[in-house]
Amino acid sequence: MFRFEKLAVWQKSIAFADAVYEISQQFPDNERFGLTSQIRRAAVSIGSNIAEGSARSDADFCRFIGYATGSLYEVVTQSFVARRRGFLSGAQFDQIYEAAEEISRMLSGLRDSLGGDSSA
Numbered sequence: 001m002f003r004f005e006k007l008a009v010w011q012k013s014i015a016f017a018d019a020v021y022e023i024s025q026q027f028p029d030n031e032r033f034g035l036t037s038q039i040r041r042a043a044v045s046i047g048s049n050i051a052e053g054s055a056r057s058d059a060d061f062c063r064f065i066g067y068a069t070g071s072l073y074e075v076v077t078q079s080f081v082a083r084r085r086g087f088l089s090g091a092q093f094d095q096i097y098e099a100a101e102e103i104s105r106m107l108s109g110l111r112d113s114l115g116g117d118s119s120a
Helices: 008-024 035-054 059-084 090-113
Strands: none
Touching: 008 035, 008 059, 008 090, 035 059, 059 090
């Protein structure tokens, strides 16, 4: 087992990516190379950055946690756009938003535990 697989935040990020894939399946076909692709890539990037950072020094890991946080915020922003365009129901948006809040707190806690600056 790799170090990152033991991290609850990595496990949550994988479940989050699964949820984003599931929800975005209903987006219009003409969004396949637009918002659908973008939100999915950002969702996958969260766990990918956690995994990549875990193989580095604590200082570098903190930087990769920052990248993961940025990707998470991208998903939230893209979810707002999807909701405004009618691609997401209120309940689906809330599901993504609430999961993102939890992952954000977890990423912040992980960064703090590594001695990183949580103001980023």
